[in-house]
Amino acid sequence: MVKSRAGKRGEDGLVQAGEIPLVKNLAKKFKPPTRAQIELVDAALAIHSEPDAAERAFIARQLVLCTLPHSDPGDSSPRWIRRTGNSSLLIQPGWDGDKDQSIGYPYGTLPRLLLFWAITEAVRTKSRRLVLGRSLNEFVRAVGLNPNTGGGKRSDSKRLKDQMRRLFRCHISFQATGTDPSGAPGEAWRDMAVAPEGELWWHPHPDQSALWESWIQLGEKFYSAVIASPVPVDMRALRALKRSPLALDLYALISYRAFVIVQKNLPPQFISWEQLRSQLGTDYGDLKDFKKEANSALRKIATVYPGLIITKAKGGFAIHASRLAVPQKTQ
Numbered sequence: 001m002v003k004s005r006a007g008k009r010g011e012d013g014l015v016q017a018g019e020i021p022l023v024k025n026l027a028k029k030f031k032p033p034t035r036a037q038i039e040l041v042d043a044a045l046a047i048h049s050e051p052d053a054a055e056r057a058f059i060a061r062q063l064v065l066c067t068l069p070h071s072d073p074g075d076s077s078p079r080w081i082r083r084t085g086n087s088s089l090l091i092q093p094g095w096d097g098d099k100d101q102s103i104g105y106p107y108g109t110l111p112r113l114l115l116f117w118a119i120t121e122a123v124r125t126k127s128r129r130l131v132l133g134r135s136l137n138e139f140v141r142a143v144g145l146n147p148n149t150g151g152g153k154r155s156d157s158k159r160l161k162d163q164m165r166r167l168f169r170c171h172i173s174f175q176a177t178g179t180d181p182s183g184a185p186g187e188a189w190r191d192m193a194v195a196p197e198g199e200l201w202w203h204p205h206p207d208q209s210a211l212w213e214s215w216i217q218l219g220e221k222f223y224s225a226v227i228a229s230p231v232p233v234d235m236r237a238l239r240a241l242k243r244s245p246l247a248l249d250l251y252a253l254i255s256y257r258a259f260v261i262v263q264k265n266l267p268p269q270f271i272s273w274e275q276l277r278s279q280l281g282t283d284y285g286d287l288k289d290f291k292k293e294a295n296s297a298l299r300k301i302a303t304v305y306p307g308l309i310i311t312k313a314k315g316g317f318a319i320h321a322s323r324l325a326v327p328q329k330t331q
Contacts, residue, residue: 094169
């Protein structure tokens with residue numbers, strides 16, 4: 001889906017390792033190129049030149065299939081729900097006892113990056129207690145953001161503080177319906193607090209360290225759910241896609257689908273636009289708007305995933321991969 005400068009595709013329809021200098025020409029279409037375009041090109045060059053030097057991160061399979069809101073749902077509804085197939089994810093915001101009001105729903109790119117960080121740390125440490133450190137800006141860098149981006153209320157640091165409270169204090173439910181071998185209908189659910197315990201101590205000046213350490217303790221049920229089947233992704237790609245919640249969702253979904261394709265040596269797998277919109281794009285007005293945004297995101301993902309193949313198909317697209325998003329660790 002990403003074409004070379006000459007307008008011809010590589011054998012698999014995507015940018016090949018030998019064509020990576022042509023990726024840089026994408027940014028030359030813009031005078032000057034935006035910061036996001038420069039980051040995407042830099043990440044593509046780094047990943048294609050050293051695809052096995054992945055900075056390993058993880059997301060939970062359940063959160064790949066049903067994910068967070070893209071925009072703020074507001075406080076008009078006591079719950080937010082997203083469905084895909086026979087599965088659904090339901091979010092209820094936490095409550096601020098001091099102000100006696102809703103903390104609000106986690107939404108956008110920042111809670112997604114927080115989830116990647118939290119699940120990666122849980123997988124790495126095999127512990128529910130996750131240490132965030134004493135400096136807010138130090139933690140901002142840990143989740144792949146730039147503390148110098150923006151200013152005032154729109155700075156990454158300020159927005160991250162808000163989204164941390166929204167994500168860590170919310171409750172999430174995974175639900176599924178189905179039938180047993182006899183045909184009897186049934187349902188299953190898991191209601192979970194994301195982080196029922198924690199302490200956040202941030203100095204008023206984000207670069208300075210607080211005396212006490214910030215930490216959270218993941219809920220036991222949430223912890224067991226997210227580490228049961230983590231999906232490996234490359235943190236370098238996440239940093240390049242961090243401005244779009246849809247791009248982050250699609251990258252996680254494609255990394256999961258590619259994992260299954262490579263492991264089981266499957267043929268290209270079809271994904272319909274209708275299915276994808278119901279799963280990831282209910283925040284968009286109509287299917288036409290969603291397809292436009294999704295195609296843009298897929299082109300970006302193709303540049304940061306070596307060996308990924310995406311081809312157009314009637315009513316959707318097909319994906320195949322000759323490798324995983326990140327290499328498997330040898331025991």
